[in-house]
Amino acid sequence: MTAGTSPLTALRVTQRNLLVYRRTWRGSVFGSFLTPLLYLGALGVGLGSFIAAQDTDALGGFTYLQFLGPGLLASTCMQTASFEATFPIMGKISWRRNYEAILATPLQVHHLLFGEAGWMTFRLTSISTVFLIVLVIFGIPTSPLALLAIPAAILTGLAFFLAIMAFTATQKNDAGFAAIFRFVVNPLFLFSGTFFPVDRLPDGLEFIASLTPLYHGVALVRGVVLAGPDLASWPVHLAYLVVFSSIAGFLAYTTLRRRLVK
Amino acid sequence: MLDGRPALGRMIPALTAGTISAPMTTTPDVLIRARALTKQFGALTAVDGVDFDVHVGEAFGFLGPNGAGKTSTMRMIACSSPMSSGELSVVGMNPTKQGAQIKARLGVVPQIDNLDAELTVLENLLMYARYFDIPGESARARAAELLDFVQLTDRANDQVEPLSGGMKRRLTIARALINEPELILLDEPTTGLDPQARHLVWDRLYRLKSRGVTLVITTHYMDEAEQLCDRLVVMDHAKIVAEGSPRELIERYSTREVLELRLTDATRASLNGRLDSVAERVEDLPDRILLYAADGEQALEKIHAQQIPIESALVRRSTLEDVFLRLTGRTLIE
Numbered sequence: 001m002t003a004g005t006s007p008l009t010a011l012r013v014t015q016r017n018l019l020v021y022r023r024t025w026r027g028s029v030f031g032s033f034l035t036p037l038l039y040l041g042a043l044g045v046g047l048g049s050f051i052a053a054q055d056t057d058a059l060g061g062f063t064y065l066q067f068l069g070p071g072l073l074a075s076t077c078m079q080t081a082s083f084e085a086t087f088p089i090m091g092k093i094s095w096r097r098n099y100e101a102i103l104a105t106p107l108q109v110h111h112l113l114f115g116e117a118g119w120m121t122f123r124l125t126s127i128s129t130v131f132l133i134v135l136v137i138f139g140i141p142t143s144p145l146a147l148l149a150i151p152a153a154i155l156t157g158l159a160f161f162l163a164i165m166a167f168t169a170t171q172k173n174d175a176g177f178a179a180i181f182r183f184v185v186n187p188l189f190l191f192s193g194t195f196f197p198v199d200r201l202p203d204g205l206e207f208i209a210s211l212t213p214l215y216h217g218v219a220l221v222r223g224v225v226l227a228g229p230d231l232a233s234w235p236v237h238l239a240y241l242v243v244f245s246s247i248a249g250f251l252a253y254t255t256l257r258r259r260l261v262k
Numbered sequence: 263m264l265d266g267r268p269a270l271g272r273m274i275p276a277l278t279a280g281t282i283s284a285p286m287t288t289t290p291d292v293l294i295r296a297r298a299l300t301k302q303f304g305a306l307t308a309v310d311g312v313d314f315d316v317h318v319g320e321a322f323g324f325l326g327p328n329g330a331g332k333t334s335t336m337r338m339i340a341c342s343s344p345m346s347s348g349e350l351s352v353v354g355m356n357p358t359k360q361g362a363q364i365k366a367r368l369g370v371v372p373q374i375d376n377l378d379a380e381l382t383v384l385e386n387l388l389m390y391a392r393y394f395d396i397p398g399e400s401a402r403a404r405a406a407e408l409l410d411f412v413q414l415t416d417r418a419n420d421q422v423e424p425l426s427g428g429m430k431r432r433l434t435i436a437r438a439l440i441n442e443p444e445l446i447l448l449d450e451p452t453t454g455l456d457p458q459a460r461h462l463v464w465d466r467l468y469r470l471k472s473r474g475v476t477l478v479i480t481t482h483y484m485d486e487a488e489q490l491c492d493r494l495v496v497m498d499h500a501k502i503v504a505e506g507s508p509r510e511l512i513e514r515y516s517t518r519e520v521l522e523l524r525l526t527d528a529t530r531a532s533l534n535g536r537l538d539s540v541a542e543r544v545e546d547l548p549d550r551i552l553l554y555a556a557d558g559e560q561a562l563e564k565i566h567a568q569q570i571p572i573e574s575a576l577v578r579r580s581t582l583e584d585v586f587l588r589l590t591g592r593t594l595i596e
């Protein structure tokens with residue numbers, strides 16, 4: 001028996017999460033359908049009707065609904081991934097000790113990390129697929145290129161998942177999570193280009209916003225959904241997200257290992 | 263295949279067939295060998311240079327109070343915790359380099375249950391089988407066998423959380439057996455269980471032992487050590503202070519019998535060492551006096567002869583508790 005030697009072994013960890021998810025997936029899929037529907041209805045259509053009368057040049061010539069839809073897709077992936085990287089991971093590290101149980105078998109810390117990332121990828125795929133369908137219902141995508149929004153949104157979610165997992169692995173309890181949502185996730189949601197272009201921010205803040213992974217995620221998803229004109233910026237956003245996720249993944253591995261192997 | 267015995271019995275030939283490749287200087291029947299094994303957490307030394315050998319087929323115990331370093335030792339053997347220094351070989355392999363291969367051949371029952379609370383009883387076993395790369399069909403057969411072995415077949419599809427402490431413990435034991443290990447590490451297998459649940463666990467462990475599985479058990483209960491262990495080491499303050507079978511240890515460090523006396527404070531104050539002559543050794547505990555003698559009744563007669571007023575007297579055989587008291591000056595459970 002050579003368990004633990006194949007990279008596919010990490011899929012066991014993914015499989016474990018899927019086994020649990022089997023009982024709850026219906027509610028979760030419904031939720032991921034309803035949330036964008038509500039947001040796009042209220043903000044995109046409702047609020048957007050005011051904005052149309054004002055200034056669509058700032059939105060690159062698109063309607064507010066078109067502008068908002070893909071941004072929300074990227075933001076939703078960030079939020080789900082951030083949540084999944086906090087309480088559920090903490091539970092497996094210390095409250096329920098699932099990782100301790102798994103590490104008593106031939107599986108190792110990198111299997112945990114890749115397995116969880118695999119699971120997150122699955123969740124992000126289903127969320128962004130459902131979300132994209134909602135965008136289609138609202139008539140937002142302009143070309144089949146919009147399908148690329150799914151991998152782009154997954155990459156955005158993974159960047160947050162890995163970075164926050166690295167943070168979670170250093171925490172003794174859940175007290176720090178409120179701060180992560182209050183000072184990182186929510187401000188990014190509001191100011192990283194989901195609801196309005198970042199060039200509307202004061203210069204200093206615009207610069208800070210443009211350094212965040214959500215800014216690049218939103219820009220990339222919006223770019224492919226609207227087949228936006230600034231094609232040249234796509235590789236920059238993509239490269240940023242890949243580099244950020246790689247560093248976050250490495251940090252998640254080191255912190256998780258330090259926490260679990262001692 | 264499903265009746266439990268043949269599959270569990272298969273562990274024995276696997277052991278004797280010489281599957282152990284031994285890069286270290288281990289004799290074939292030594293499953294675990296530790297020399298100067300040490301574990302440090304920063305400035306704290308949790309395990310301080312311990313030496314021991316565990317042989318194939320025996321039940322080996324670590325007896326010691328809380329904080330003695332038992333769990334730290336077990337976690338090093340389980341390849342869950344890297345050793346700080348010393349030498350360790352487990353099933354003939356090196357935990358530092360061959361952790362995953364060693365783990366494939368071990369069963370681990372940790373001190374604190376870590377069952378998967380989001381899965382059912384059966385799913386806990388099936389999922390664990392997946393971690394060991396056991397294919398679906400044999401995993402299902404094995405899980406059914408093991409549920410039967412730990413008497414949880416009727417709870418197979420229940421969630422884990424509502425199970426009693428004893429049931430969870432048995433499920434953890436079943437889970438540790440899913441990969442047909444030749445060596446099982448049990449960290450305080452019955453701590454926190456009521457007497458009935460305890461006996462049920464002990465009974466399952468006897469059966470495993472009689473099938474040739476090697477057991478390593480930590481405990482701070484002297485009765486558990488006496489019941490289960492062929493051989494044990496007494497641990498205190500990160501060190502091994504004695505080693506032997508329960509009987510050898512009692513013979514070496516205690517007398518055959520013990521006379522337990524309860525006296526009034528006034529009597530105690532007026533003793534002036536008068537008890538010293540009636541026993542080989544006297545231990546003054548806060549609530550009683552222990553007199554160590556080969557013949558407890560005879561010692562009691564001598565005390566009566568001295569006309570010392572006694573509140574109550576009890577003659578019993580020496581236990582490992584007495585050994586521990588002798589070695590450390592303290593009782594096991596404070």
Ligand SMILES: Nc1ncnc2c1ncn2[C@@H]1O[C@H](COP(=O)(O)OP(=O)(O)O)[C@@H](O)[C@H]1O
Nearest residue numbers: 262303308326327328329330331332333334335
């Ligand atoms: N992860 C850890 N970090 C720091 N100290 C630890 C850790 N684990 C155990 N210790 C310390 O090591 C000593 C031995 O603990 P342990 O091995 O759990 O003893 P036992 O199992 O005999 O009760 C104790 O003083 C304990 O506080």
Ligand SMILES: [Mg+2]
Nearest residue numbers: 332333334373
């Ligand atoms: Mg312990």
